[in-house]
Amino acid sequence: MLQVSPFLGYERPPAIRISFSTCVLGTVFLPLVGLTTCVLISSIFHFEDSTGTHCQVPNYLPSISAAISLEPEGNIWRFCIGLHSAPRFLVTFTYFRFYKGHFSSKFPESSLVFLNVAFSISENFGLLLLTYVSSNEKYLVHKEGFVLFIISSIIYMIITCRLWNTIKKFSLNPEDSKSYLWKVRLLILNISFCAFAVYFYVKHNLYCEPGSYTFFALFEYLVVLTNMAFHLTAVWDFKNRELILISPNEDKVF
Secondary structure (H helix, E strand, O other), rough: OOOOEOOOOOOOOEEEEEEEHHHHHHHHHHHHHHHHHHHHHHHHHHHHHHHHHOOOOOOOOOOOHHHHHOOOOOHHHHHHHHHHHHHHHHHHHHHHHHHHHOOOOOOOOHHHHHHHHHHHHHHHHHHHHHHHOOOOOOOHHHHHHHHHEEEEEEEEHHHHHHHHHHHHHHHHOHHHHHHHHHHHHHHHHHHHHHHHHHHHHHHHHHHOOOOHHHHHHHHHHHHHHHHHHHHHHHHHHHOOOOOEEEOOOOOOOO
């Protein structure tokens, strides 16, 4: 058995050293590949099934829920999300330790640290729920998972920006300021795209206009892509850190 530890101090040479940036890239790359593959397969081979709605009007892009509810798209999506989930929780845990090291109980932001990790876990849980319960199986459960994912991710991003606003004020590292600025930009874009997606979704359901569901799907993609890009900023936050795989019999110094 191998144990994974984000700590850097060891009495003996580690078995394997992995850049933390590589772990972060993996948590973003896998969902991106899964999403792109599912949308392409649905658009090419299952166009009618993936773009059809109760309105029976022309649409030109499949929604994410429609794309991942078909086969083999669903299996591809589940594989990618399942594979990325463990590193994703590891990133959440590492951020928690990082924030605890920056904000003592005397800081007003200390309580936000716990909320941040709670909403990060909630976001991940929502993603797993919408992934493993497709809209074709239990629509309401899938919908609740999607809503949980969206709401948790937005709150998580807002809290993260608040924490990094404080961090950059006391940091001399230019990477911290760059990370904060991109986090804020991506948060604004994410909320804007989410608002447009809701608008076109409601418009489609109320008026059944041709193309409305296509715009909903497009903005849904952009919501997910900006979410991925937001999580990708962790590459700057943990640029020089490493994950170390060690054997259980090796001594560790935390």
